[in-house]
Amino acid sequence: MLIDIIAGARPNFMKIAPIIRAIEEENKKETNINFRLIHTGQHFDKNMSGDFFDQLGIPEPHINLESGGGSQAEQTANIMVRFEKDLIEHPADLVLVVGDVTSTMACTIVAKKLNTKVAHVEAGIRSGDMTMPEEINRIVTDSITDYFFTTSDVAGNNLIKNGVEEERIFFVGNTMIDTLLKCQGSFKQPAIWDLLALQKGKYLMMTLHRPANVDSEENLRSLLEEIVENSHGYPLIFPVHPRTAKKLSSLGLKFENVHYVDPLGYLEFNYLVKHCLAVITDSGGITEETTVLGIPCMTLRDSTERPETCTIGSNELLGTNPKALAPAMQRLFNGQWKKSGIPPLWDGRAAERIIKEICTLYKV
Known part of the structure; x- marks a missing residue:
């Protein structure tokens, strides 16, 4: 199968890095998962050099849509036009989006209009603050996504309240924490x-x-x-x-x-x-x-x-x-800060669970 993995802003790359590693590990078992890393170019970050990708252990993007700049509407339109052209030329079995940036929403809309399945990593989180562009991106993305990978039970419950069937929701943990734990020694x-x-x-x-x-x-x-x-x-x-x-x-x-x-x-x-x-x-x-x-x-x-x-x-x-x-x-x-713990499944293995579920869904 072929997965298009979408990243548009720097935090997205922290979230997709462990997913790429999990695909590479799965393929060592003679599983045949191909992927393309698509950078929409939503944000230009001077720290995102070759060293940045080396530090996270991910390849350079296969394609950069160079859709940055302009207002949010202009940026959304640029991403959609350029990703649509690319997805028509290179059809994928699954488009995987992460987080809640403009690229997440824009690429989800394009994929669904081309009848391509979408998986949303970090689905279901909600702030309730509609003044945040990210909240709008989350709601739109989750309203048309096919598979939902969540970081917490709260996120899963938000989706269920919105009518999403439980069999399409997978509580896997947090891929951002996968990256944090892997990189902590470095x-x-x-x-x-x-x-x-x-x-x-x-x-x-x-x-x-x-x-x-x-x-x-x-x-x-x-x-x-x-x-x-x-x-x-x-x-x-x-x-x-x-x-x-x-x-x-x-x-x-x-x-x-x-x-x-x-x-x-x-x-x-x-x-x-x-x-x-x-x-x-x-x-x-x-x-x-x-x-x-x-x-x-x-x-x-x-x-x-x-x-x-x-x-x-x-x-x-x-x-x-x-x-x-x-x-x-x-x-x-005064040393009176509350004692804290770590949420369930924030253990560095979220991406592994995501790829396992995708393999089951697609029988690869």
């Missing part, structure tokens, strides 16, 4: 470690990029001031998302202990996460990684599509009111 100390004389457990990590936090200069200023005020003078390492960088440059905000740095590579970023005291973020994926690494995490959002990181893991949902930070930071520095 995390790389970045240059800023020595440059800033960082020490394990003596600094904080921070990422911000959600519109609710960074689009308003007043909100961004208030958040940063509150974080700094409650940081006990610890260094704050802030890899700056391009969206946030524009606002910071116009604000001219400078704090003695806040260190703005360019986006880091996967191995370098997670080295810093693994050794920090805590992470302050509005990202979803980082809350999964901190949960497995056992690092306290404060999420500056009003909802999360990954509730298991809060109910089981090390994450706490603080909301977008800056005043919620002070009591949380106080508990952190």
Whole structure:
């Protein structure tokens, strides 16, 4: 069989890397699974060089649709036009999409209109926040997908509530965690470690990029001031998302202990996460990684599509009111952060389970 594996943004590659490895392992048993890795080009990331693919253990994409740039509508249209042409020229038995980026939704629509089956990895997660483009992408994708691979029971229940038959839902775990566990022994100390004389457990990590936090200069200023005020003078390492960088440059905000740095590579970023005291973020994926690494995490959002990181893991949902930070930071520095665990099946074998189910479905 032939599987088209779709990736459009950097987090997608962390999710598909273990799936490719699982296919390669399955083929050692004389199973005949062919795949094409299709990069839609949704995001251009300067860190996605040959080294990036080598670090994750995946081949260079077979094709890059080069569909980046423009508004969300323009980007969606570009991906759909270019993927449709490619899928007509190279028919696949299954299109496998991951996550919730524009590429996920766009390629799902194209595949279904060409009567090609679709499997969605990380299906069923919901934040309930329709102001997030990702939430719309999830809902549209899951409304027409054929096979659903989920990271939690909560995600599976969301799908069942929407009328998806249980026999099409497969609880397999989290492929992002497959990559984290595989790469953990290879995390790389970045240059800023020595440059800033960082020490394990003596600094904080921070990422911000959600519109609710960074689009308003007043909100961004208030958040940063509150974080700094409650940081006990610890260094704050802030890899700056391009969206946030524009606002910071116009604000001219400078704090003695806040260190703005360019986006880091996967191995370098997670080295810093693994050794920090805590992470302050509005990202979803980082809350999964901190949960497995056992690092306290404060999420500056009003909802999360990954509730298991809060109910089981090390994450706490603080909301977008800056005043919620002070009591949380106080508990952190007092050593009173909650005890956490790791969600079921987040054990590094999710991709193996996915390929096993696909082999069963397609009798290969």
